[in-house]
Each structure stands twice: as C-alpha cells, then as structure tokens.
Amino acid sequence: xxxxxxxxxxxxxxxxxxxxxxxxxxxxxxxxxxxxxxxxxxxxxxxxxxxxxxxxxxxxxxxxxxxxxxxxxxxxxxxxxxxxxxxxxxxxxxxxxxxxxxxxxxxxxxxxxxxxxxxxxxxxxxxxxxxxxxxxxxxxxxxxxxxxxxxxxxxxxxxxxxxxxxxxxxxxxxxxxxxx
Amino acid sequence: xxxxxxxxxxxxxxxxxxxxxxxxxxxxxxxxxxxxxxxxxxxxxxxxxxxxxxxxxxxxxxxxxxxxxxxxxxxxxxxxxxxxxxxxxxxxxxxxxxxxxxxxxxxxxxxxxxxxxxxxxxxxxxxxxxxxxxxxxxxxxxxxxxxxxxxxxxxxxxxxxxxxxxxxxxxxxxxxxxxxxxxxxxxxxxxxxxxxxxxxxxxxxxxxxxxxxxxxxxxxxxxxxxxxxxxxxxxxxxxxxxxxxxxxxxxxxxxxxxxxxxxxxxxxxxxxxxxxxxxxxxxxxxxxxxxxxxxxxxxxxxxxxxxxxxxxxxxxxxxxxxxxxxxxxxxxxxxxxxxxxxxxxxxxxxxxxxxxxxxxxxxxxxxxxxxxxxxxxxxxxxxxxxxxxxxxxxxxxxxxxxxxxxxxxxxxxxxxxxxxxxxxxxxxxxxxxxxxxxxxxxxxxxxxxxxxxxxxxxxxxxxxxxxxxxxxxxxxxxxxxxxxxxxxxxxxxxxxxxxxxxxxxxxxxxxxxxxxxxxxxxxxxxxxxxxxxxxxxxxxxxxxxxxxxxxxxxxxxxxxxxxxxxx
Ligand code: HEM
Ligand SMILES: [Cu+2]
Numbered sequence: 001x002x003x004x005x006x007x008x009x010x011x012x013x014x015x016x017x018x019x020x021x022x023x024x025x026x027x028x029x030x031x032x033x034x035x036x037x038x039x040x041x042x043x044x045x046x047x048x049x050x051x052x053x054x055x056x057x058x059x060x061x062x063x064x065x066x067x068x069x070x071x072x073x074x075x076x077x078x079x080x081x082x083x084x085x086x087x088x089x090x091x092x093x094x095x096x097x098x099x100x101x102x103x104x105x106x107x108x109x110x111x112x113x114x115x116x117x118x119x120x121x122x123x124x125x126x127x128x129x130x131x132x133x134x135x136x137x138x139x140x141x142x143x144x145x146x147x148x149x150x151x152x153x154x155x156x157x158x159x160x161x162x163x164x165x166x167x168x169x170x171x172x173x174x175x176x177x178x179x180x
Numbered sequence: 181x182x183x184x185x186x187x188x189x190x191x192x193x194x195x196x197x198x199x200x201x202x203x204x205x206x207x208x209x210x211x212x213x214x215x216x217x218x219x220x221x222x223x224x225x226x227x228x229x230x231x232x233x234x235x236x237x238x239x240x241x242x243x244x245x246x247x248x249x250x251x252x253x254x255x256x257x258x259x260x261x262x263x264x265x266x267x268x269x270x271x272x273x274x275x276x277x278x279x280x281x282x283x284x285x286x287x288x289x290x291x292x293x294x295x296x297x298x299x300x301x302x303x304x305x306x307x308x309x310x311x312x313x314x315x316x317x318x319x320x321x322x323x324x325x326x327x328x329x330x331x332x333x334x335x336x337x338x339x340x341x342x343x344x345x346x347x348x349x350x351x352x353x354x355x356x357x358x359x360x361x362x363x364x365x366x367x368x369x370x371x372x373x374x375x376x377x378x379x380x381x382x383x384x385x386x387x388x389x390x391x392x393x394x395x396x397x398x399x400x401x402x403x404x405x406x407x408x409x410x411x412x413x414x415x416x417x418x419x420x421x422x423x424x425x426x427x428x429x430x431x432x433x434x435x436x437x438x439x440x441x442x443x444x445x446x447x448x449x450x451x452x453x454x455x456x457x458x459x460x461x462x463x464x465x466x467x468x469x470x471x472x473x474x475x476x477x478x479x480x481x482x483x484x485x486x487x488x489x490x491x492x493x494x495x496x497x498x499x500x501x502x503x504x505x506x507x508x509x510x511x512x513x514x515x516x517x518x519x520x521x522x523x524x525x526x527x528x529x530x531x532x533x534x535x536x537x538x539x540x541x542x543x544x545x546x547x548x549x550x551x552x553x554x555x556x557x558x559x560x561x562x563x564x565x566x567x568x569x570x571x572x573x574x575x576x577x578x579x580x581x582x583x584x585x586x587x588x589x590x591x592x593x594x595x596x597x598x599x600x601x602x603x604x605x606x607x608x609x610x611x612x613x614x615x616x617x618x619x620x621x622x623x624x625x626x627x628x629x630x631x632x633x634x635x636x637x638x639x640x641x642x643x644x645x646x647x648x649x650x651x652x653x654x655x656x657x658x659x660x661x662x663x664x665x666x667x668x669x670x671x672x673x674x675x676x677x678x679x680x681x682x683x684x685x686x687x688x689x690x691x692x693x694x695x696x697x698x699x700x701x702x703x704x705x706x707x708x709x710x711x712x713x714x715x716x717x718x719x720x721x722x723x724x725x726x727x728x729x730x731x732x733x734x735x736x737x738x739x740x741x742x743x744x745x746x747x
Contacts, residue, residue, distance in 0.1 A: 001375075003287065003375050006367075006370065007287070010367050010370065013402065013405075014363060017401075017403070017404070017405025017406055018408055020405065020406065021407070021410060025413070025439070032432070108422050108423065109423070109429060111430050112422075112423060112429065112430045115416070115422035116424075118422075119413065
C-alpha cells in the first residue's frame with residue numbers, strides 16, 4: 001500500500017475508534033434514561049438536516065468521481081471543486097443550526113441529551129472542517145511541479161478516503177441523534 | 181539522498197533536524213529529563229510513607245495534598261511519558277530505519293512534528309505544576325469526580341478561567357498532545373516497515389524489535405481512540421458544564437473507567453512488546469544462537485494483541501462490573517498470559533545450551549526475563565482471578581505487581597537496549613565498572629523495594645494513602661519495618677540511577693572511542709555501518725540475504741553471518 005494511503009487508513013481507524021467511544025457512551029446513556037430526548041425541550045429540525053445530509057452525500061459521490069477520473073489520467077479538478085462547494089454548504093448550514101440550537105434550544109441539563117448532541121454533532125463538524133482544509137491542501141499539492149504523478153494519485157486517494165469517512169459518518173450520527 | 185555528514189550545530193541538531201537519529205536522541209533526552217522528576221517524586225513520597233516526621237530536603241514534611249500530587253504525577257509520567265517515550269519513540273526512531281537498512285523514516289517531516297508535539301506535551305505538563313492547584317492530584321488514572329472538580333483544593337473553581345487554567349485541564353491537554361505525537365510516530369513506524377526495507381529484506385527477515393514496535397504502535401492506534409473521546413468529554417465536563425461523568429445529572433463516572441482501561445490495558449502491552457523486542461535482539465546476540473521460533477513469537481503476539489482489547493474490566497472488578505462479565509474478563513485475562521508464556525519459553529529455548537556471553541546488556545536482559553516472569557506476570561495471573569482481586573485490589577500488592585511488570589520491561593529491558601546500542605549511537609564505550617555497579621544496585625534494591633510491597637499488600641495495606649500511622653493494624657509487628665525497608669531500597673534505587681546518568685554523560689564525551697563498528701559481532705544491519713551512522717545511515721545501502729539471527733550457522737567460518745553478507 002502506498003505510504004500516504006496506509007497512513008490515512010490508520011488515521012481512519014483511530015477516528016473510527018474515537019467516534020466508536022463517543023457513540024457507545026451515547027447509547028449507554030440513552031438506555032439508562034426513560035425519556036429520550038428529554039421532555040419539554042425543543043425538537044430537532046428534522047427536514048433541514050435531512051436535506052443537508054443529501055448535500056453531503058452528493059459531495060461524497062462527486063469526490064468519488066473526481067478520484068476515479070484523476071486516477072485514469074483526467075486531471076480536471078472540476079468535480080473536486082463541486083465536492084468541496086457542497087462540503088462548505090453542509091458545514092455552514094450545520095454550523096448555523098448547531099449554534100442556533102446552542103443559543104436558543106436544548107440545554108445540557110437535566111439530562112445528557114444536550115451534552116451528547118453538541119459533542120457528537122460538533123465533533124463531526126470539526127471533522128468536516130478538517131476535511132475541507134485537507135482539500136485546500138490538495139489543491140496546492142496538485143499544483144506543485146516537483147511532485148510526480150504517482151505521488152499525486154496517492155495523495156488524492158488518501159484525501160478522498162478521509163472525505164468518504166466524514167461523509168459516511170454523518171448518516172450514522174444523524175440516525176442516532178435526530179431519528180432515534 | 182545525501183550520505184555526507186551534515187555539519188550540524190547544537191541547536192540545529194536538537195531542535196530542527198529531520199534526521200531520525202537526531203529525533204530519537206531528542207526523545208531520549210526529553211524523556212529522561214521528565215522522568216528524572218518522576219523519580220524524585222517517588223523518592224519523596226516514599227520517604228513520607230515510612231518516615232512521616234522526617235524533614236525531606238527541599239520538600240519539608242509533605243501533607244496529604246502534596247502526597248497526592250507527587251504520586252499522581254509519578255505514575256502519569258512513568259507510564260505515559262517515560263515508558264512510551266523510551267520504548268516506542270526513542271527505540272523506534274533510532275533503530276527502525278537503521279535496522280531496516282534505509283536512510284530515514286517514510287515521512288521525516290511528520291516525524292519532526294511528532295517530536296514537537298511531544299515536547300509541547302511535556303511543557304504543558306510542567307506548567308500544570310505552576311497553576312493554582314500546584315499540580316493534579318486525582319490519581320494517575322484520572323477517575324472522575326476527582327479529575328473534574330477541585331476536590332481538596334483551597335481555590336474553588338468559579339469562572340471559566342479558573343477551570344481552564346487548572347492543573348486538571350492542563351494534565352488532560354498534555355496527555356492528548358502526547359497521544360497525537362505518538363500517533364504520528366506510530367504511523368511513520370508502520371509505513372517505514374512496510375515500504376522502506378532494504379533491498380532483499382522480506383517481511384519475515386525483519387528484526388523482531390522492529391515488528392514489536394510496529395505491532396505496539398498499531399495496538400496503540402486501535403485502543404487510544406476511545407480514551408481520547410473520554411478525555412475530550414472530561415475536558416468538556418470541566419470547562420463547558422456538560423455532565424457526562426456526573427451521576428447527579430444522569431452521567432456515569434464508571435464510563436470513564438471503561439474508556440480509560442479500554443486503552444489502559446492494551447497500553448501495558450504497548451510498553452511490553454518493544455521491551456520483548458529489545459530482549460530478543462540482546463539475547464540472540466549474546467547467546468550466539470538464532471531466535472527460537474521467530475514466526476511462532478509473531479503469531480503469539482498477534483493473538484495477545486487482539487485479546488488485549490477484551491480484558492480491560494479486570495481493573496474494575498471492585499468498581500462494579502456484572503459478575504457474569506467479571507467471569508468472562510477474568511478468564512480472558514488468564515488466557516492472555518498464555519501467549520506471553522510462549523514468548524518467554526521461546527527466549528528460554530534460545531538460551532538453552534548456548535555459549536552464553538554474560539555481557540552487561542545480557543545481565544540486564546536475563547534479569548528482566550526472570551523478574552518479569554516470576555514476580556510480574558505470575559502475580560498478574562492471580563489478580564486476574566476476580567476472587568483474589570477483590571482482596572488485593574487497591575493494596576500495595578497491586579503496586580508491587582505493576583512495578584514488577586513495568587520496571588523489568590522499561591528499566592531492565594530498556595537498560596539492556598541502552599547498554600547494547602550505546603556504542604552504536606555515541607561511537608564510544610560505556611564505562612564497564614560504573615555499568616556493573618548500576619546494574620547490581622538496581623537489581624538488589626529494586627527487589628528490596630518490591631518484595632516488601634507484596635507482603636504489605638497481603639497484610640492489607642491500602643495504596644494511595646498518604647500515611648498509615650492512624651491505622652492500628654498497619655502499625656503493628658513487622659509491617660512498619662517492611663515499609664522502611666521498601667523506602668530505603670527505593671531511595672537507593674533512585675539514587676543509583678544517578679550513576680547511570682553520570683556514566684552516560686561522561687562516556688558520551690570522554691568514553692573510549694569504539695574500535696569496531698560491530699563490537700558484539702551482531703548480525704542485524706545497524707551494526708554493519710559506522711558508529712554513529714552517518715546522515716543517511718549507510719555509505720552503501722545494504723542488500724539483505726538472510727534472516728536477522730544467523731549465529732553459528734554451519735559452513736560459515738565466523739560464528740555470525742550479517743544479514744547483508746553473502747555466504
Ligand atoms: C524509580 C523507582 C520507582 C520507585 C521508587 C517507585 C515507587 C512507587 C511507589 C511506592 C508507588 C505507590 C504509591 C502508593 O500508592 O502508595 C508507585 C506508584 C506508581 N508507580 Fe512507581 N516507582 C518507581 C518507578 C516506576 C516506573 C518505572 C513506573 C512505570 C513505568 C512506575 C509506575 C507507577 C505507577 C503507574 C504508579 C501508580 C500511581 C498511582 O497509583 O497513583 N513507577 N511507585
Ligand atoms: Cu490490565
């Protein structure tokens with residue numbers, strides 16, 4: 001396995017274990033509670049977030065198309081740009097919603113629902129942000145004339161892997177916090 | 181890649197160099213610096229336990245609060261910074277590329293960044309002693325609620341800045357940063373092993389030490405995520421008013437124990453495996469025999485690695501796990517000692533009927549095996565049985581147990597490696613007399629410190645108490661005497677490490693220059709280049725023809741056959 005790809009696989013394993021820790025803590029807390037989410041607190045905006053999830057999934061698909069075409073020699077960055085624009089849209093919408101809920105809505109007391117909601121969604125948001133920064137770095141890397149084509153393909157693969165991770169994590173978190 | 185000697189000034193070498201050897205030495209020095217304080221801490225609180233009225237120079241008579249801070253930070257530094265800093269970071273950085281016959285790590289810049297994070301973590305840890313609480317005192321396992329609140333301190337938290345600029349927060353940040361450092365290092369080790377071996381070197385011709393460090397790093401990566409999540413939640417509990425660990429708000433302090441020990445138990449193998457790797461190198465070289473069961477050891481270690489992710493609750497038998505779960509965890513704990521027994525047996529089989537050379541590294545290595553097996557591993561088996569653990573938990577017995585595991589692995593195996601490779605990285609020889617003195621003092625007084633703790637633990641002496649004078653049954657008979665023996669031994673043990681530090685510094689500058697690049701007549705690649713190796717490690721990159729431990733091979737005129745030498 002090429003170095004950057006292997007490194008990214010390890011990063012993703014660590015991240016999976018990280019979110020695994022958070023999610024299992026969340027599930028345990030939920031099981032212990034009679035009413036979840038707690039009564040008397042605002043409901044979460046279901047449809048807005050649902051559409052936002054679709055945006056992110058499409059962004060993931062575009063990333064995949066970019067990766068496929070880049071690997072077969074088509075060096076156009078069009079799909080990468082589309083993918084990152086959708087990523088930015090997702091990040092902004094979700095970020096504003098997170099802040100809105102924080103300022104006007106769910107409290108971290110008396111139950112843990114609020115604490116977990118902010119932590120899980122906020123952590124994912126930070127990962128989207130990290131993903132966007134990595135894509136930003138990818139643009140620079142691909143323009144660097146001193147890197148070989150082979151190296152570039154490896155880095156594209158690694159960045160794409162990270163983006164898939166961020167994209168695929170979201171439906172899980174969405175299901176756990178917004179739906180159940 | 182350049183094989184010329186770079187002319188490096190001190191600052192360059194110790195702060196900016198990308199050379200893996202320099203980074204390895206940076207790790208070594210940083211780790212020894214911080215461990216020095218941890219050793220002093222142990223000496224101080226140990227004196228306090230046996231001689232509560234004694235006025236300790238520089239520290240005075242310590243009170244319970246100070247006692248807690250000293251014990252906590254002793255444990256934290258020794259387990260998280262010293263053990264991993266030496267066995268993973270120093271050994272990994274210095275030895276992996278040299279043993280693999282390559283010029284550097286796969287990602288040298290990431291490697292440099294890893295050291296910077298490590299240094300930052302040490303700095304933040306040191307800052308934690310200068311905040312209002314004067315250091316974190318809630319136990320090295322950081323259990324809430326002690327790690328969340330300001331228990332026992334005179335300055336209750338009021339504002340956000342009280343909470344943020346508290347020792348609790350800083351210790352947690354330091355730990356998180358150190359983990360980031362080790363993750364970057366671990367990724368580097370792994371990619372280097374798989375992608376940058378010398379020409380001709382198959383995966384099963386890699387020296388065992390390299391495998392062990394890489395497997396340990398992978399285990400670290402699999403287990404650390406949940407603890408980072410837990411640490412993050414703990415930071416939020418302290419600073420952002422969440423209640424993850426607050427039972428009064430629906431949270432659960434036990435959650436932390438699960439997240440902590442899910443990492444904590446694998447962590448002991450993260451430390452153990454590189455230690456075993458060092459032993460394999462030192463033993464084969466000095467036994468002049470090939471390693472018995474190279475593949476067998478690898479398979480056993482992989483099994484143990486997987487199992488180690490499933491035994492964590494043996495630390496929580498008393499804190500409260502379902503009795504059925506306790507049975508499962510107990511049985512798995514006992515099963516997991518089998519693979520390690522296998523590894524030790526392989527080592528013994530390697531020693532069997534060999535022309536042993538009792539060099540200084542070999543003395544360290546053999547005592548590591550004996551102490552680790554007989555007093556460390558064996559008592560661990562007993563503690564794995566929930567019934568016995570109910571009695572022994574949180575007594576000195578446990579303290580003795582983990583010192584008999586950690587010290588043989590970190591100190592004895594670590595010293596075996598240090599004495600073995602010293603002439604390689606410094607180009608000089610260590611003073612043998614001081615070396616022997618250091619060995620014998622450490623050996624004798626380590627046991628003088630450890631064995632009484634077993635007995636005290638069996639007599640019911642609880643750990644983490646800042647003194648035992650008020651407990652009548654612990655002040656009777658021979659028990660105070662045992663505490664005094666343990667303390668005096670511990671003090672001599674710590675002080676004898678100064679012999680080592682002196683020998684180290686003196687030999688680096690004044691030691692006899694080595695006359696041979698391969699004084700132990702060893703087979704692995706790091707010995708087939710100059711001492712110290714040049715920038716880029718080899719003048720001519722080696723091509724590998726054999727496995728790593730070809731000693732006394734029939735048909736070869738010398739008793740060793742370097743990996744890069746054709747017959
Ligand atoms: C240099 C010689 C050492 C001495 C004299 C020493 C002494 C002690 C003593 C007496 C305790 C028990 C305190 C108590 O609970 O009453 C202790 C705790 C501990 N030590 Fe050491 N130790 C030494 C080296 C090490 C090393 C090398 C490691 C790890 C690699 C280590 C890891 C720990 C840990 C994890 C604890 C538990 C701290 C706690 O329970 O809060 N020690 N040490
Ligand atoms: Cu354990």
